Amino acid sequence: MIQVDKFINKRNEFLSCNFDNNQSILDILLCFDDNYALPAGVNIFSIVESNPFQQIHFHLFTHNLSDENRRKFSGIKFDNIAITEYVINDEFKIDEQNTEQFPLSACVRLIAPMILKNTTDKLLYVDSDTLCINSLADIDHIDLKEIIVAAIADVPYMQQTQCAKYDVVQGTYFNSGVMLINISLWCEEEITDKTLKLLNSGEKYQYPDQDVLNICVGQKRLILPRKFNNLLALSINGNDDANVPNGTIFIHYITKNKPWHQPYRSKLFDSYLEKSPWRNDNLPLYCPKKTSSIRAYAKLMFRQKKYLAGIKHYIIYLKTKFEK
Numbered sequence: 008m009i010q011v012d013k014f015i016n017k018r019n020e021f022l023s024c025n026f027d028n029n030q031s032i033l034d035i036l037l038c039f040d041d042n043y044a045l046p047a048g049v050n051i052f053s054i055v056e057s058n059p060f061q062q063i064h065f066h067l068f069t070h071n072l073s074d075e076n077r078r079k080f081s082g083i084k085f086d087n088i089a090i091t092e093y094v095i096n097d098e099f100k101i102d103e104q105n106t107e108q109f110p111l112s113a114c115v116r117l118i119a120p121m122i123l124k125n126t127t128d129k130l131l132y133v134d135s136d137t138l139c140i141n142s143l144a145d146i147d148h149i150d151l152k153e154i155i156v157a158a159i160a161d162v163p164y165m166q167q168t169q170c171a172k173y174d175v176v177q178g179t180y181f182n183s184g185v186m187l188i189n190i191s192l193w194c195e196e197e198i199t200d201k202t203l204k205l206l207n208s209g210e211k212y213q214y215p216d217q218d219v220l221n222i223c224v225g226q227k228r229l230i231l232p233r234k235f236n237n238l239l240a241l242s243i244n245g246n247d248d249a250n251v252p253n254g255t256i257f258i259h260y261i262t263k264n265k266p267w268h269q270p271y272r273s274k275l276f277d278s279y280l281e282k283s284p285w286r287n288d289n290l291p292l293y294c295p296k297k298t299s300s301i302r303a304y305a306k307l308m309f310r311q312k313k314y315l316a317g318i319k320h321y322i323i324y325l326k327t328k329f330e331k
Contacts, residue, residue: 009200011121014099021081021090026062033061033143034127038068038115039135044076045285046267047135048083052279054139055085061143063088066126068119070095070112079284093122102207105215114216116183117202120193128191134184136260137236138248138276143256149229151189155196156220157229158186159236169214173222181228183217184259185236198223240264241271243303248275263297270303292320298328 026032035054039047051065067080069092083090101114116132123130131146133139149157158181160166169180193199202219205212212218237255241247241264248258248266258275260266266273267280267290280286293300301324308317 008197009118009121009203011118011199014095014118015122016094016096019077019092019094021067021077021092022083022085022088024062024064024087024089026064026087026089030062031147032127033058033063033146034066034123034130035063036066036068036116036119036123036130036132037135038070038112038119038132039072040070040110040112041073041076042110043112043135044069044072044079045280045288045290046265048076048079048283048285049267049276049279050133050135050137050139051083051090052283054133054143055088056279056282057139057141058143059087061087064127065090066119066123066130067092068095068112068115069093070099070110070115082284093119100207101203101215102209102211104211105206109215114203114206116186117206117216117220118199120188120190121199124190124194128189130188130190132183132186132188133257134259136265137184138258138260138279139256140251140258140275141234141254141256145235145256146187149187149231151187151192151229153192153227154229155189155192155198155224155227156181156186157231158182159231159233159238161217162238169218169221173218175221176226179228179230180221181217181230182236182238182259183220184238184261185257187231192227196223196227241266241273243270243307244272246274248273264300264303267291268293268300268304270300270307295327298324301327 037047161182170177201223205219234254234256236257236259237251238259238261240262264271266276269292293304305317305321
C-alpha cells in the first residue's frame with residue numbers, strides 16, 4: 008500500500024474552530040494549484056453563504072500555492088468553519104502524458120481520502136470551478152452503505168465514448184467534479200493504490216482522474232440527481248448560471264471557459280468574488296490554450312470599440328490556432 012503521508016510537506020491551519028460536538032461537521036475537500044486558488048477561494052465563500060449554520064471543515068490540498076494566495080486563504084474568517092491546508096510536495100508524481108491537459112493537482116483527490124481517513128468517514132469533494140448556491144443539507148441523507156463514490160452521471164456524449172472503452176455500465180460513468188466519498192470503503196478497496204497504478208502504467212487517459220476512478224470504483228457507485236452537480240458550459244456574456252434549474256446545489260463550470268475570464272464574466276460568480284480576499288485581483292483575460300476563448304475576447308474588445316486591443320488579441324488567436 009502506498010504511504011501517502013510522504014506526499015505532504017506540511018499542514019497549515021488557516022482557520023481553527025471549536026466545533027460544537029452535538030452538531031454535525033461536514034468535511035469538504037478541494038485540490039488545486041496556484042492557477043485555481045482564486046476560484047477555490049470564491050467557492051468557499053459560496054458554500055459558507057449558502058450554509059450559514061452548517062459546521063464545515065475545509066481541507067485544501069495545494070500544489071505550488073503562492074505565499075500571496077496563502078495569505079488570502081488565511082484571511083478568510085467565519086465563526087463556524089475550519090480551514091486546513093495540506094501542502095503537496097514533488098514526490099507526488101503522475102505520468103506526464105496524463106497531466107498534459109489537466110494539472111497535477113487534479114489527481115491529488117486520489118490520495119486525499121487516505122490522508123483524511125482518521126479525520127472523517129464521509130468526505131465531500133468539489134472541484135474549484137464550482138459554486139454552491141443552495142443548502143447542502145441533503146448530503147446527510149445520502150446512504151453510502153456499500154457505496155464508495157456517489158456522483159452524478161456525466162453528459163450523454165461521455166457515456167457513449169467512455170462506458171464502452173472502460174467497461175462501465177451505460178449511463179453510470181460519473182463526473183468526478185462533485186463526489187461524496189465513503190472513506191472507509193475507499194481505503195478497504197485500495198482505490199488510491201489502484202488509481203495511481205493505472206495513471207502510471209504507461210496508458211494515456213483522456214480524463215485521467217475521472218477515467219481511473221470510474222474503472223476502479225466498479226459497481227460500488229451511486230448515481231445522484233443532477234442538482235448536486237449541474238454541468239454548465241458558459242457562453243459569451245450569457246450569464247447562463249442565472250438560469251439553472253430550481254434546487255440546484257452546485258453549478259459546475261465545465262469547459263475551459265470560466266466565469267473569471269473576461270468574455271464569460273458572470274454576475275453570480277462576481278457576487279461572491281467581491282466578498283472575498285481576491286476581489287482586487289487582476290482576472291485573466293481568457294484561457295490561453297483555447298483558441299475560441301482568445302477569439303471571444305478579441306470580439307469583446309471590438310464591441311467595446313477598443314480596436315487596438317481587439318487587433319492584438321485577434322493576432323494572438325491566429326498565431327495560437329496555427330501553432331496547434
